[in-house]
Amino acid sequence: MxxxxxxxxxxxxxxxxxxxSLTNSTFSSAVPSSAWSPPNTSTTTTASSSSSFLxxxxxxxxxxxxxxxxxxxxxxxxxxxxxxxxxxPISEYPFTPFPTPTLAPIPPVYPETDPLNPPPxxxxxxVVPDFAPAWAAAYGKAQSMIANFTIEQKVNITTGVxxxxxxxxxxxxxVANFPGLCLQDSPLGVRFTDFVTAFPAGITAASTWxxxxxxxxxxxxxxxxxxxxxNVGLGPMMNMGRVAQGGRNWEGFGADPFLxxxxxxxxxxxxxxxxxxxxxxxxxxxxxxxxRTQESSNVDDRTEHExxxxxxxxxxxxGVSAVMCSYNLVNDTYACNNYKILSDILKREYGxxxxxxxxxxxxxxxLSAVAGLDxxxxxxxxxxxxxxxxGANLTAYVMNNTVSEARLDDMATRIIAAxxxxxxxxxxxxxxxxxxxxxxPLNQEVNAQSNHDQLVRQVAAAGTVLLKxxxxxxxxxxxxxxxxxxxxxxxxxxxxxxxxxxxxxxxGILAMGWGSGTTNFTYLISxxxxxxxxxxxxxxxxxxxxxxxxxxxAGNDAIPAEVAIVFxxxxxxxxxxxxxGNVGDRKNLTAWHExxxxxxxxxxxxxxxxxxxxxxxxxxxEPWVDHPNVTAIVWASLGGNEAGNAIVDIxxxxxxxxxxxxxxxxxxxxxxPAQLVLxxxxxDILSIDYTEGLYIDYxxxxxxxxxxxxxxxxxxxxxxxxxxxxxxxxxxxxxxxxQEDLIQNWENGGASPIAEGSSTALWLHMPLFQxxxxxxxxxxxxxxxxxxxYVHHPPSAGExxxxxxxxxxxxxxxxxxxQASITISRYDLSVWDxxxxxxxxxxxxxxxxxxxxxxxxxxxxxxxx
Ligand SMILES: *[C@@H]1O[C@H](CO)[C@@H](O)[C@H](O)[C@H]1NC(C)=O
Ligand SMILES: *[C@@H]1O[C@H](CO)[C@@H](O)[C@H](O)[C@H]1NC(C)=O
Ligand SMILES: *[C@@H]1O[C@H](CO)[C@@H](O)[C@H](O)[C@H]1NC(C)=O
Ligand SMILES: *[C@@H]1O[C@H](CO)[C@@H](O)[C@H](O)[C@H]1NC(C)=O
Ligand SMILES: *[C@@H]1O[C@H](CO)[C@@H](O)[C@H](O)[C@H]1NC(C)=O
Ligand SMILES: *[C@@H]1O[C@H](CO)[C@@H](O)[C@H](O)[C@H]1NC(C)=O
Ligand SMILES: *[C@@H]1O[C@H](CO)[C@@H](O)[C@H](O)[C@H]1NC(C)=O
Ligand SMILES: *[C@@H]1O[C@H](CO)[C@@H](O)[C@H](O)[C@H]1NC(C)=O
Ligand SMILES: *[C@@H]1O[C@H](CO)[C@@H](O)[C@H](O)[C@H]1NC(C)=O
Ligand SMILES: *[C@@H]1O[C@H](CO)[C@@H](O)[C@H](O)[C@H]1NC(C)=O
Ligand SMILES: *[C@@H]1O[C@H](CO)[C@@H](O)[C@H](O)[C@H]1NC(C)=O
Numbered sequence: 001m002x003x004x005x006x007x008x009x010x011x012x013x014x015x016x017x018x019x020x021s022l023t024n025s026t027f028s029s030a031v032p033s034s035a036w037s038p039p040n041t042s043t044t045t046t047a048s049s050s051s052s053f054l055x056x057x058x059x060x061x062x063x064x065x066x067x068x069x070x071x072x073x074x075x076x077x078x079x080x081x082x083x084x085x086x087x088x089p090i091s092e093y094p095f096t097p098f099p100t101p102t103l104a105p106i107p108p109v110y111p112e113t114d115p116l117n118p119p120p121x122x123x124x125x126x127v128v129p130d131f132a133p134a135w136a137a138a139y140g141k142a143q144s145m146i147a148n149f150t151i152e153q154k155v156n157i158t159t160g161v162x163x164x165x166x167x168x169x170x171x172x173x174x175v176a177n178f179p180g181l182c183l184q185d186s187p188l189g190v191r192f193t194d195f196v197t198a199f200p201a202g203i204t205a206a207s208t209w210x211x212x213x214x215x216x217x218x219x220x221x222x223x224x225x226x227x228x229x230x231n232v233g234l235g236p237m238m239n240m241g242r243v244a245q246g247g248r249n250w251e252g253f254g255a256d257p258f259l260x261x262x263x264x265x266x267x268x269x270x271x272x273x274x275x276x277x278x279x280x281x282x283x284x285x286x287x288x289x290x291x292r293t294q295e296s297s298n299v300d301d302r303t304e305h306e307x308x309x310x311x312x313x314x315x316x317x318x319g320v321s322a323v324m325c326s327y328n329l330v331n332d333t334y335a336c337n338n339y340k341i342l343s344d345i346l347k348r349e350y351g352x353x354x355x356x357x358x359x360x361x362x363x364x365x366x367l368s369a370v371a372g373l374d375x376x377x378x379x380x381x382x383x384x385x386x387x388x389x390x391g392a393n394l395t396a397y398v399m400n401n402t403v404s405e406a407r408l409d410d411m412a413t414r415i416i417a418a419x420x421x422x423x424x425x426x427x428x429x430x431x432x433x434x435x436x437x438x439x440x441p442l443n444q445e446v447n448a449q450s451n452h453d454q455l456v457r458q459v460a461a462a463g464t465v466l467l468k469x470x471x472x473x474x475x476x477x478x479x480x481x482x483x484x485x486x487x488x489x490x491x492x493x494x495x496x497x498x499x500x501x502x503x504x505x506x507x508g509i510l511a512m513g514w515g516s517g518t519t520n521f522t523y524l525i526s527x528x529x530x531x532x533x534x535x536x537x538x539x540x541x542x543x544x545x546x547x548x549x550x551x552x553x554a555g556n557d558a559i560p561a562e563v564a565i566v567f568x569x570x571x572x573x574x575x576x577x578x579x580x581g582n583v584g585d586r587k588n589l590t591a592w593h594e595x596x597x598x599x600x601x602x603x604x605x606x607x608x609x610x611x612x613x614x615x616x617x618x619x620x621x622e623p624w625v626d627h628p629n630v631t632a633i634v635w636a637s638l639g640g641n642e643a644g645n646a647i648v649d650i651x652x653x654x655x656x657x658x659x660x661x662x663x664x665x666x667x668x669x670x671x672x673p674a675q676l677v678l679x680x681x682x683x684d685i686l687s688i689d690y691t692e693g694l695y696i697d698y699x700x701x702x703x704x705x706x707x708x709x710x711x712x713x714x715x716x717x718x719x720x721x722x723x724x725x726x727x728x729x730x731x732x733x734x735x736x737x738x739q740e741d742l743i744q745n746w747e748n749g750g751a752s753p754i755a756e757g758s759s760t761a762l763w764l765h766m767p768l769f770q771x772x773x774x775x776x777x778x779x780x781x782x783x784x785x786x787x788x789x790y791v792h793h794p795p796s797a798g799e800x801x802x803x804x805x806x807x808x809x810x811x812x813x814x815x816x817x818x819q820a821s822i823t824i825s826r827y828d829l830s831v832w833d834x835x836x837x838x839x840x841x842x843x844x845x846x847x848x849x850x851x852x853x854x855x856x857x858x859x860x861x862x863x864x865x
Contacts, residue, residue: 160379218270254662342372351757475653515574794844
């Protein structure tokens, strides 16, 4: 091979990244370079009466009863499934020995990595951090800790104390010298406590397409968990948004596995840098809320590997400590009871060395331990039942050798190892949340917020997507008069936490969805307050009308204003709360509170109508998108507690929009490839066949030639960019001879042989090609561009026309040209070969495009493989 050596070009890449830095100065300070120290604690006390506020708390029960487990012999075990016992020899793969590191480190490509000291942020995943030595050291300590544990002690390490029996939403008790664990929601903030930050939701972080910001968000969130003494943060969430109406999509990172995988990777590196354990969830195929405990997602092996499991693979590569199995069934076997999913794919193929916990109440029987479940949460069979499938049951199963003691040792070792791996044995802060007693002064003992408001504002602005901007309607320049229309512009009527778990019809700005993936707002800045503050500076006349239902009044109010800004929203959440007939999932893809009519009423009277949308996901906006008086559309996602300020930063150009859609906005709801599956009875298991296979979101629109309204990856800026000078350079790297043989095999069309860690192996993921190109800012203002790389496989591969395999960000002043770089690995060019059970290069020419969206290609090339 020709070209620069790996080391040389990587230094060059690092240089480019540093030179690019990030948008403005406050922004780069968002990523602290040194280890974090706990924030100052302030102690305030509130008068408290002991409270029993929990009447409105979620109680998730599972009404589907699995068949009883049966044992056929001491070496063959049957695990109950909905269709009958699934049998495998218990000796086949009862637990994973952890792979010991055999490869020499190749800094900086394959550096030995401690989770508290992650690799720097690259433009792409050109570093493959090696966490194996850190795991090996942790396993050694864990094994010696449990060496003299009794069976009951080891079982107690695996069994949560039960719902509402501890300070956190999940608690592992103290056992001998192990102090136990506090597990706490959520993916966007510390749930059920005070003095914490409400970060922008996962979907907003993904909309930034900015690795540095996603990493910084993970780190800041992790610091808040740490400050509160939480050992295990229950996030990030990485389900795929297969169905546009899916209730929890907003907790995750959009409808593309690569974007989701990179967002998961950076979030986990950030979270764990703070010292907390991250949890990749919900594993797997939990793609709708309706009947989530009674639906079987039936997914073919290739689709599972290439689409739904990929973000979990990237999580393992980020060194994630824990994985949470989901409520649903996969191919008629509950996910937490699914050997193929837990043991075969996650622990064998991916070489996952942490532990698998159940979603709350998702454990289905004691033999789940044999399938690969390591920890049952919250511990009880149904939340609050006081019974458990682990605890005394697991002890009995181990005593009579139905579950081998070696497997129990593996479970306890994995859990304790993750604690050592994160160095939580070294002076970890005490728990200062009390989830179920909000008035316990303990909740106010530690103020965890630090200066995270600045980062929230940046992520929320960077995650805002400008969809339409006619005649330079935006940015605003000292308008004489503005009218704000719609309740979404306003502060919520009864304060920022009008509903427990945000589970109600929002009366003001929507800044997060509802359910367990939430936090209480310490404060919440609405657009109304932020625009008023800006109006003071500009001496602009501001009026407002927050009543969505009086359309005549809204139209009249809009007549005199130079600018009319209409705020609309759309909410969703978790199934245990129903809001306006939405049982978690959205019942439609239209704006709430008659938002479409409100836009039309205002646009009929004002020729400069700007629409701001706060939505959990795509909406159908056909009723007004092409209206000549709708001059701009700002897709503001879910911004967290600085939502209003971030909207002001976009509207006035303090932040030049750089966000990109993490999903497709269609013209019709029926254009999407998959819909909710509704119906079913109290006892049925709903079958959800993933018949669209690899063709989710834009992959479907591309293959079926359906024109979307706004495609995946789309977003405008206040400036313009031109692309030129595409260069593709093979990367010449030296690896040991065993890896060399695997590379040869792959180059000759062979599939990666399946083995422990085979899908996360160095040779498969190390950079193979570097793609560079120039980007020039050809417009009037400073701004950031998000170049995207899409691979086009040969027809023989049976892949969708274009699939995202790289992206980067570059910021330029007007007239400036910068070089962007994206790296591509063998894994990026491979497809999952079902017959050979490995990753293989398709036969034929693999092309690619660099562009500004999934349909706006600027440069094209082919990979010389
Ligand atoms: C296990 O070992 C620890 C330290 O080596 C010791 O403190 C403890 O008493 C032992 N426990 C039992 C049950 O032997
Ligand atoms: C294990 O947990 C059970 C239930 O919480 C408790 O009764 C028992 O004392 C614990 N045993 C040990 C050895 O910690
Ligand atoms: C969170 O908000 C809910 C709903 O307003 C409230 O009942 C609860 O007390 C709050 N919790 C804390 C810890 O402040
Ligand atoms: C589900 O069934 C499909 C079709 O038989 C198969 O390809 C896939 O591997 C199965 N997945 C699991 C987790 O069993
Ligand atoms: C053991 O599991 C069974 C269900 O298989 C349950 O009924 C029982 O209550 C459990 N025992 C304990 C002690 O939790
Ligand atoms: C082992 O113990 C469990 C729990 O008591 C019981 O359900 C199972 O039948 C026993 N198995 C054997 C082989 O004795
Ligand atoms: C944590 O709690 C223990 C026991 O209550 C106490 O001795 C210790 O001082 C506390 N540590 C901190 C940092 O507050
Ligand atoms: C869609 O659902 C929202 C929220 O429940 C509701 O306000 C709206 O009226 C519904 N739209 C249609 C067209 O039914
Ligand atoms: C656009 O707004 C103007 C008022 O500025 C109004 O006269 C006109 O009818 C509107 N156009 C449409 C298509 O509603
Ligand atoms: C919009 O309406 C204003 C006020 O009626 C008028 O001055 C302006 O020319 C109109 N702009 C366009 C583009 O029609
Ligand atoms: C961001 O930085 C650029 C380049 O230094 C500068 O032109 C622009 O004014 C800055 N924007 C803000 C909001 O500070």
